[in-house]
Structure formats: C-alpha cells, structure tokens
Amino acid sequence: MKEEIVQLLNDSVTAPSPDNFQPWKFSVTGNVIDIYKVPQLVNKLLDFKEHVLILTNGMIVENIEIAASKYGYQCSTVVFPDPAQPDLVARISLMKDPGARLNPLYAFLKTRCTNRKLYKKDKISPEILAALTTLLKDFPGVEVQYVNEQEQIKKIGKAVSAIDKIMCENKELHHALFQHITWSIAEEQQTHQGLSLDSMELNAAEKQLFKVIKNWPAINALNKIGFSGVIRSQNATQYGSAGCSAIISIRNDSNSDYLNAGRFVQRFWLKATELKLSLHPIVGLIYCNQKVTHENPSIFSEAHAKLLNENYSVLDSIAATMGKTNSHIVFYFRMGYAKPTLYQSTRKKAEIFFNG
DSSP states (O other): OHHHHHHHHHHHTTSOOGGGOOOEEEEEETTEEEEEEOGGGSOGGGOGGGHHHHHHHHHHHHHHHHHHHHTTEEEEEEESOOTTOTTEEEEEEEEEOTTOOOOGGGGGTTTOOOOOSOOOOOOOOHHHHHHHHGGGGGSTTEEEEEEOOHHHHHHHHHHHTHHHHHHHHOHHHHHHHHTTEEOSHHHHHHHOOSEEGGGSOOOHHHHHHHHHHTSHHHHHHHHTTTHHHHHHHHHHHHHTOOSEEEEEEESOOSHHHHHHHHHHHHHHHHHHHHTTOEEEEOOHHHHHHHHHHHTOOTTSOHHHHHHHHHHHHHHHHHHHHTTOOOSEEEEEEEEEOOOOOSOOOOOOOOOEEEEO
16 A cells, blocks of 8 residues: 555646645555645745645645545545644545546646647637536635636736736845746756746747846846836736636635635646646736735835736736626636647655654
8 A cells, every 4th residue: 555655646746836846745644644735845925824835735635636546545535634733734544445436637647737838819618618617516615717808818918917027126036936947957857846947938048038137136237128027018928828718716715715726726727638728827916916915025115016906906807707706816827729838847756754
C-alpha cells in the first residue's frame, strides 16, 4: 500500500499553484493521508487570510481523490479536521474497493496546463459550457458565470491587466515576481519549482527584455517613459483574446469555502482539458484587491489601491450582469482554442512523511 500511496501522491502534485511553488506536504499513517498547507511557499503580499494558499490546496485534494481511483481506492475526506493544527487542510482515508472505476479525469492530471498563447475568437458551444456547468452540482455555494461577447471579454482583459502595470511600478511586487522565475530549462529541471521563463510563451527578444527588467533600477527607469503602460496594453490584448471568459465565485468566505472552490476550479480545469479547451487563469487583480480592501497594506500606494478597486469593480459588475449572486469572486479564466503550449513546468516529487 505504501508504494501505491507514493505513486498516487506523485500523480496528484501536478495540481497548479502560485508560481509553481507547490505549497503542500503529506503525512501518511496507514491508509490515511493528511494534507498540510505550507504558508511560506505562497507570497503573503498577494494573499489575504491565506485564501490563495487554501484554494490551491483544494486543487491537490481534488487531484488525490481523482488519482485514488487509478489504484482502486474510494476516499473519505474531512476538511480542516483538527482545529489544533491550522495547517492541516484535509484528511483523506483510502479504502480499497474492488468495484472502483477509474475517474476519466485521471488521464488529464499530467496534461492540464496553463496556455498563455493568443486564443481564437471562436465561441465555445453551449453543449461544452453545459458540460462544465454540470460540475457545480457537487459544489454547493459555488457559481460560475460565462462571458461570451467579445467586447465584454476585452473589457475584462483590460481590467485584469491592471495588476501587470502595478507589478512594474511597485518594487516589492516586482521583487516577488522575479525571485520566483526560473531562467532556463536546466535550472527548472534542477529545482522542479518556480515560474519557468519557457512556459511564458515569450519570443527571443521578449526573453532578453525580461532578463533586463528583472533589475529594479532598469524597469524603474523605463517606467518614466511609459513602460508599465505598454506592458499593460500588450497583456490586455493577450487577456482579451478568448472565446469565452469564466468567473468563479463563492457565497461565503470561510476556509472551507475556499478549499471547496479550489476543488471545483481543478475539476473544471481538468474537464475543460478533456474537452480540448485551453485555459489561462488570471487572478492577481482579485487577490490584490482583497488585500487593499480588507487589510490596506502599506505596500500599495493610494493610486494603485484605487486602480485595483476600480478594475475589480469592472470584473464584478460584468459577472453581476451575467447572473452572479455570490459575494466573493475567487477565480477568473480566459478560455478558448489555441495552439499547444511549447513547454510545461515540471513538479517536485511529493514530500511525504510516513508514520510508523
């Protein structure tokens, strides 16, 4: 059973995470897997009340339940089972089931990825959107709104690109971004974590520019002639290329709600991959806006706080016109059809501690 659990968890760590830092670890006792979040592996500058960290761990919980079917197990999952251990996000008990059937989403655990290319404007069929929407039945309190009109998609693309302008102009956020980039395939293959430069779909000239602007004095000087605005404009064009946008929200904002949302986002992403859709999550605006709205950290200038608030309101108002009734937006995807990615980030082996 130990070998199967190792294989199962190594299948599962393909879940996405901020900057590919994989903020989870596992403790195994017999047939029970405890999943722990690792707060130091998520940038606290961009994460209010560990919402991003907990949502990310919801994705690994979903992957484990899917992967368990490969090895003939049923799962019994309890979230936040021990108040004395706040980093323990879930406890999964595995039970052998001779009648267990392979979850069809297992086939996409390793191929699911972020696609940052330009997307075609072809609309996604109502049948495909309906197949994605049916996933909500297992996730009470979660909503998803689809935006299909090109003008609205472009408007959202411009709104969510506001965070890129701020990243160029804010020294602390700039440092947080660039310290997590792996600059070569060799480096990425050695660490198996971090945001790979090769996964960003940059051309040769853009890669060279990226290496220049990792230095704060260089980008700060360029900002004086409008560089941050140019970057925002370019990214808004990219973010606005989609056949559809998906805005995911939750009714309440407890830790359990964010974990549940993470599970839904992962299942949605895997199902979309099965349906041959490309997805690109863009969530920086959402979570930086949470920071300035609820925490008011000094790292954001008044102008940047205003920019975040105004552009989050654009996203929220469009979602409302699409029928959103929930209070808390937690995730945004652009979706559509695009050429395959050229490079996919790798993962570390699962960090597992076996008891007994």
